[in-house]
Amino acid sequence: MARKFTLRKHQISVFAIIRDDAGRVLLSRRTDNGWFNLPGGKVEPGESVVEALIREVWEETGLIVQVDGLIGLYTKRKKLGFTVTFGARIVAGRLRPSDEADRHEWVAPSRLNQLKVLPRHLERTHDALRNASSVILENLHHFSLTA
Numbered sequence: 001m002a003r004k005f006t007l008r009k010h011q012i013s014v015f016a017i018i019r020d021d022a023g024r025v026l027l028s029r030r031t032d033n034g035w036f037n038l039p040g041g042k043v044e045p046g047e048s049v050v051e052a053l054i055r056e057v058w059e060e061t062g063l064i065v066q067v068d069g070l071i072g073l074y075t076k077r078k079k080l081g082f083t084v085t086f087g088a089r090i091v092a093g094r095l096r097p098s099d100e101a102d103r104h105e106w107v108a109p110s111r112l113n114q115l116k117v118l119p120r121h122l123e124r125t126h127d128a129l130r131n132a133s134s135v136i137l138e139n140l141h142h143f144s145l146t147a
Contacts, residue, residue: 011081015040016088028101062096072136
């Protein structure tokens with residue numbers, strides 16, 4: 001007897017670590033809960049992860065970015081899927097509030113723990129700041145490996 005398998009949709013999200021010349025990280029305050037997070041969101045059907053990142057950053061911040069590289073790949077424990085975090089730099093645009101983010105702030109690394117930042121986004125930001133030359137691969141056991 002053949003086994004039946006059910007295909008489930010995986011949710012893929014993308015987020016950007018955008019730093020200014022002073023080394024500060026761009027965080028956006030969410031309108032739905034007041035927490036700060038990295039700019040980004042879900043990949044839509046037919047998009048590449050890079051296209052989704054550029055679109056999401058534009059929608060949330062008004063900035064056009066260029067992706068500089070992969071920072072990390074993280075599993076979503078409570079949802080079936082994963083998150084890709086990229087380093088990106090601003091090439092055009094001007095910061096503005098949006099329906100998803102009512103405020104944006106450039107945050108010095110020393111101030112990250114003083115803001116109400118989503119824990120997973122804080123973890124990814126710290127990973128990026130610690131491991132600028134390697135990719136973070138997070139597995140289901142909640143620890144990071146460098147590749």
